[in-house]
Amino acid sequence: MIKVVLIGSGNVAQHLIQVLLQAKEVDLVQAFARNPSHLSYLLPATKITADYQKITEADLYIISVSDNAITEVSAQLPFENRLVVHTSGSSDISVLNDKNRKGVFYPLQTFTKGKEIDFAPIPICLEAEKESDYQILEKLGNCISQKVVHISSEQRxxxxxxxxxxxxxxxxxxxxxxxxxxxxxxxxxxxxxxxxxxxxxxxxxxxxxxxxxxxxxxxxxxxxxxxxxxxxxxxxxxxxxxxxxxxxxxxx
Amino acid sequence: MIKVVLIGSGNVAQHLIQVLLQAKEVDLVQAFARNPSHLSYLLPATKITADYQKITEADLYIISVSDNAITEVSAQLPFENRLVVHTSGSSDISVLNDKNRKGVFYPLQTFTKGKEIDFAPIPICLEAEKESDYQILEKLGNCISQKVVHISSEQRxxxxxxxxxxxxxxxxxxxxxxxxxxxxxxxxxxxxxxxxxxxxxxxxxxxxxxxxxxxxxxxxxxxxxxxxxxxxxxxxxxxxxxxxxxxxxxxx
Missing domain, CATH: 1.10.1040.20 (ProC-like, C-terminal domain)
Incomplete structure (x- = not known):
């Protein structure tokens, strides 16, 4: 099982939570949201936190927030040397804070609130600095999609x-x-x-x-x-x- | 059976010939083409003519030529008071010559040479000056498509x-x-x-x-x-x- 913490409560975050909850071999241990009520229809209150200090341990932290907020959110994380990725198509891998291992997990699709999406045909574009981290992302990508591709920041x-x-x-x-x-x-x-x-x-x-x-x-x-x-x-x-x-x- | 003569040998004409040949209750009695070789893969030579004088009798004449040529082709037809339609989305019904009864039979789709098309979902946009002519077009439209709509020249x-x-x-x-x-x-x-x-x-x-x-x-x-x-x-x-x-x- 890959233990995942999802950070964010917007449109993409909600779609990701839905698909991660359904995925075998994935354990969505927690979601972080400044406003937990956005996620209460998806997760029990015990699995949602609004406090950075209460973020639990996981194999992977997925930051799915607006592009402008990625840098700040990644800086707020109260731990080091863990694998932290963003989901943004328009952001370089380098916008993530240096204290953690970096990666990108970008599902290339248009997400509309309220319209359910089948992730199977959606290409998941991956990038990581370390080969072993890439393998974790690849494993997660394969759990939810049939199409996982390596895309560098430049290509993205x-x-x-x-x-x-x-x-x-x-x-x-x-x-x-x-x-x-x-x-x-x-x-x-x-x-x-x-x-x-x-x-x-x-x-x-x-x-x-x-x-x-x-x-x-x-x-x-x-x-x-x-x-x-x-x-x-x-x-x-x-x-x-x-x-x-x-x-x-x-x-x- | 609706007897049809198709005039033209371009992209749309070829797609129409293919679907009309397959349609029940439609008898494609002849095609007119300045260059009959364009149609020889679809029809036997006896069913193709390049001579206006040899166009046979039919219930309906479909002119499927480039927009600029419709007026001239309809003027060349050596008969009167028959039902003549064009297939153009951008041409008014009035571009057809006055000597025949006029109509429009416009399949709203993009036709690419060599790519076969299923006509069933294609809306066929119809217009005619006389109600009885409209009924002929409607009958033909229903033979090849599930969606037949009345669209005036202004709407078209x-x-x-x-x-x-x-x-x-x-x-x-x-x-x-x-x-x-x-x-x-x-x-x-x-x-x-x-x-x-x-x-x-x-x-x-x-x-x-x-x-x-x-x-x-x-x-x-x-x-x-x-x-x-x-x-x-x-x-x-x-x-x-x-x-x-x-x-x-x-x-x-």
């Missing part, structure tokens, strides 16, 4: 930027599509199959091969019609910039 | 703009994510589960509820790190514009 930096494009920004384009539909009395659901197929396609084809549409065809007539149609100057601007960018990639 | 115009955002532009963001990964020796496949989950999420949540990421959190530290990281000025520009746009939607 680029992966996080890429993730913002393919997840956060993609979702915003869904939002724009939704708005356009709403304003014109078209049910957004009509677009659901197109959205799913667009996402499935790039599992078989590279995004460059999968590209279609007026920008790629250089169909200036349609592009002008669409620009005329768009009233929101920000969306017009985005339409132009994305069209240009598609045409630049085509030329490569 | 907005739907097509929305589709460019949620499909063509989304795919371009996948392309950018792919490039960033490649340049930094990260396998793009690590992002596949995130991409799928982002697409699945909006079947249950509205895109506004599903939004996550540094822009939404107004996490300026991460945003600046990402902008520093991006070297391509076009991608930097897109990052900024999309970030602003997410923050504007948040305030609504």
């Amino acid at each position: 930096k680029s992966l996080h930027v890429a993730a913002v494009f393919v997840c956060n920004f993609v979702n915003h384009l869904y939002q724009i599509g939704n708005e356009i539909c709403k304003e014109n009395n078209v049910p957004f659901e009509v677009l659901h199959p197109l959205i799913q197929e667009t996402a499935h396609k790039i599992m078989e084809l590279s995004p460059k091969e999968a590209q279609t549409g007026p920008a790629l065809r250089n169909d200036t007539k349609t592009i002008e019609k669409h620009l005329d149609f768009l009233e929101n100057p920000e969306y017009k601007n985005l339409y132009q910039l994305l069209t240009q960018s598609i045409q630049h990639v085509k030329k490569l | 115009k907005s739907l097509h703009v929305a589709a460019v955002f949620v499909c063509n532009f989304v795919n371009h963001l996948y392309q950018i994510g792919n490039e960033i990964c490649k340049e930094n020796n990260v396998p793009f496949e690590v992002l596949h589960p995130l991409i799928q989950e982002t697409a699945h999420k909006i079947m249950e949540l509205s895109p506004k509820e599903a939004q996550t990421g540094p822009a939404l959190r107004n996490d300026t530290k991460t945003i600046e790190k990402h902008l520093d990281f991006l070297e391509n000025p076009e991608y930097k520009n897109l990052y900024q514009l999309l970030t602003q746009s997410i923050q504007h939607v948040k305030k609504l």
Whole structure:
């Protein structure tokens, strides 16, 4: 059994607690939360503490707090030379305090409060300074996911930027599509199959091969019609910039 | 049986021919193609013509050619008062020549050459001037899809703009994510589960509820790190514009 203490009570922390409670070979011995009430629906009060001095012994301490707080939280830990990891895609391993052994345990997924997540297909991106620590993280990763990968801090930096494009920004384009539909009395659901197929396609084809549409065809007539149609100057601007960018990639 | 003549030999035309050949209650009597060799892998030579004068009688003529060619092709048809439809998301019903009865049969999906498509979940967006013609289109639509919807030319115009955002532009963001990964020796496949989950999420949540990421959190530290990281000025520009746009939607 791997003994784990989880530090944090936000969105990712809650999802992690849920999956760690279900995992065989994992003993979630305690969770630390400044506000224990956030976790009371998941854990008995005896397993939650708000006092750094009362954090118990474990093989692994997972800090799952907002990026800006990792350094401070890791400095507050009242022990030394134990394995302490963070779960942040955008933070270097070095943001963790030097007094403990460092690592990263980054589940690459978008977590929405209240929407349960199947961890099995989620890549867990691992990093550790010591090989023996990496093995502990790998063992834990394999308990909850089918896909465990080694990603260095340098790689993770680029992966996080890429993730913002393919997840956060993609979702915003869904939002724009939704708005356009709403304003014109078209049910957004009509677009659901197109959205799913667009996402499935790039599992078989590279995004460059999968590209279609007026920008790629250089169909200036349609592009002008669409620009005329768009009233929101920000969306017009985005339409132009994305069209240009598609045409630049085509030329490569 | 609905007798259909299909006019065109491009990407969408080929997918339509394939599904119409499989459909019960549909008799694909002929296809017209300027270059019959494009269709010879699908149909026997006797069923393909390149001569407008040899187009046979049918209940329905489906023009599936590039948007710019619809008007001319519909004018070339050597008959009158028959039901002629186009399959274009971006064209008004009125681009069809007046001598025949008009309609639209628009399958709302992204078609990639060589990638077979299941039509069952694809919404078929219909329009016709006469109720009896609409019924023919509805019958045909139901033969190949589970989702047939009435969409006016006005609605279709907005739907097509929305589709460019949620499909063509989304795919371009996948392309950018792919490039960033490649340049930094990260396998793009690590992002596949995130991409799928982002697409699945909006079947249950509205895109506004599903939004996550540094822009939404107004996490300026991460945003600046990402902008520093991006070297391509076009991608930097897109990052900024999309970030602003997410923050504007948040305030609504």
